[in-house]
Amino acid sequence: MTAQVSPQSDETGPARSKIDSTLRAILRDVLGLSEERAAELTPDSGLFGHLPELDSQAVADLLTEMEDRFDIIIEDDEVDGDHLETYGGLLALAEAKTVTS
Amino acid sequence: MTTPLKFIEWPSPTVDGGTRNEAALAFDGGRAMRLLVIPPLFEEANKLRHLLVEALRRLDASGIDSFMPDLPGCNESRAHLAEQTLDGWRTATAEAAGHFRASAVLTVRGGALLRPTGLPGWDYAPQDGPKVLRSMMRARIISTKEAGHPETREEIEAKGRTEGIALAGWQIGPEMFAALETAELPPPETGVIVLDQETIGGRPLWLRAEPDFDAAQADALAAVIAIAMRDSA
Structure with a gap:
């Protein structure tokens, strides 16, 4: 196995760009977005409460998939409405968890 | 030649030792290669049903019979879901394997928890x-x-x-x-292969917020099963 270390990586966790691309891939899978549409997500893009198909079960599945792909555990009290409302909020949660875990 | 898709009833065991008719989706041409499909549990069963039915259509065209029983308390079942137990479901799937004379079993996601022993087959993206x-x-x-x-x-x-x-x-x-x-998950068993999403390709359909379908995934799932069942027949 060869380790590929990107220049941005450090010992605190994966590079931010990697977290961002993985999170976009998860949302692409959950929402059935095209690659182009997933790439267009901005920090302000609305999620929970903005997209009718993103109900509580879909959000729960999304968080569980984040746990699996980032190899993190997201505690229930770590998630608040701000994290789920926009792409930027969700990305902040993913970044905070992958740096501390 | 293809076999019509039918909904049939079969006597599924109940917790009190009796039986209750439960529905099963079947492609039954009385052929030798017979696949029992144990669907995912709860909501994922709905999300993957389209994929599974389409995969079974393709298997039918490849000369393979298939049977996908409703778990008691789910789908068309008249039993109450709240009264079902995991062991009860295990008993039902084991009985189904015998009743339908299955020669192989495909379990999907949490359905792997209900895999009957002693039959070859596949666990697709199993979940504990x-x-x-x-x-x-x-x-x-x-x-x-x-x-x-x-x-x-x-x-x-x-x-x-x-x-x-x-x-x-x-x-x-x-x-x-x-x-x-x-x-x-049941311990690894000879002849039982774990299929991951990479093998099937595409995006995992259980993740989709709105149920979706992907014909290429149905092709891939059916191809893996058909090739192996024909080789071992």
Whole structure:
């Protein structure tokens, strides 16, 4: 196995760009977005409460998939409405968890 | 030549030792190669049903019979879901394997927890009991928070174990809840292959917020099964 270390990586966790691309891939899978549409997500893009198909079960599945792909555990009290409302909020949660875990 | 898709009934065992007719989706041409399909549990069964039915159509065209029984308490079943137990479902799938004279078994996601022993086959993206419960409990935590009367995971677990609980609209009885909390995947068995999503390709359909379908995944799933069943026939 060869380790590929990107220049941005450090010992605190994966590079931010990697977290961002993985999170976009998860949302692409959950929402059935095209690659182009997933790439267009901005920090302000609305999620929970903005997209009718993103109900509580879909959000729960999304968080569980984040746990699996980032190899993190997201505690229930770590998630608040701000994290789920926009792409930027969700990305902040993913970044905070992958740096501390 | 293709066989018509039929919904048939079969005598599924009940907890009190009797039987109750349950429905099964079947392509039954009386052929030698016979696949039993154990669907995912709860909501994922709905999300993957289209894919599975289309895969079974393709298997039919390849000369393979298939049977996908409803789990008691699900789909067309007249049994109450809240009264079902994991062991009861295991008994039902084992009986189904015999009743339909299955020569192989495909389990999907949490359906792997119900795999009958002694038959070759595939576990597609298997999921253990704690993972099945994890997302469902999380959904309840999020929705109760949204509704302004938040519940903690501990409260949900305590209620689930003592009186049972509705998770994402699914009535889970106390025995079922407790069993899922510790249910591990069956140990590796000769002739049973784990299929991951990379083998099937595309995006996992159980993740989709709105049920979706992908013909290429149905092709891939059917191809893996048909090639192996023909080779061993």
